Amino acid sequence: MTATILxxxxxxxxxxxxxxADDLAWHLETAGAIVLGPVPSVREALNILNxxxxxxxxxSLDFNLLAGDTSIRIAEELDRLYIPFVFATGxxxxxxxxxxxxxVCPKPVxxxxxxxxxxxxxxxxxxxxxxxxxxxx
Numbered sequence: 446m447t448a449t450i451l452x453x454x455x456x457x458x459x460x461x462x463x464x465x466a467d468d469l470a471w472h473l474e475t476a477g478a479i480v481l482g483p484v485p486s487v488r489e490a491l492n493i494l495n496x497x498x499x500x501x502x503x504x505s506l507d508f509n510l511l512a513g514d515t516s517i518r519i520a521e522e523l524d525r526l527y528i529p530f531v532f533a534t535g536x537x538x539x540x541x542x543x544x545x546x547x548x549v550c551p552k553p554v555x556x557x558x559x560x561x562x563x564x565x566x567x568x569x570x571x572x573x574x575x576x577x578x579x580x581x582x
Contacts, residue, residue: 450564452477457493457501459519460533461485461510465552469505469533472556478563486511490519494526501528503567505550505559508534520544529566533559 456478460466466483473480481501484490487510493499504523506516516532523530532540535552548562 450567451560453479454502454567455479455481455500456563457481457490457504458483459485459490459504459510459516460507462507465507465554468556469554469559472560476560487514487516487518490516491522494519494522494528500526503563504528504530505533505563506530508532508540509536515539517541517544520547531559531562531566 451473456473458466458469458473458480460469460483463485466485470480470483481493481499482489484493490504493501504519506519508516510516520530531548531550532544533550533552533554534540537549537551540547540549548566550559550562
């Protein structure tokens, strides 16, 4: 069921641990999603979000990233663009209060629960409707 829900949707993966990033990307591809990334840093994620033809339908964010950075700036940009996201992190207790109502998949991530969380995050829009920036012209 999850594969059908994610098929054809673009998913941005922000994860700084290569083995985890590779595993998450594999699960998404197996579920039929189009993987953007994975990217390990705020800079690389924002580069994708600043490229209109690469915008995701949903994103998965590790909270703690390289060099002591966090994914908060990415979350802010996703909010600005009305793109839903899920935190996939080993430190959910560090997520600021503003974002604590967002879906969180604690590490180690259980792939089925994570895929379902991504699919459910997209249900803030009517079924089958892409984010406004991805609507057919």
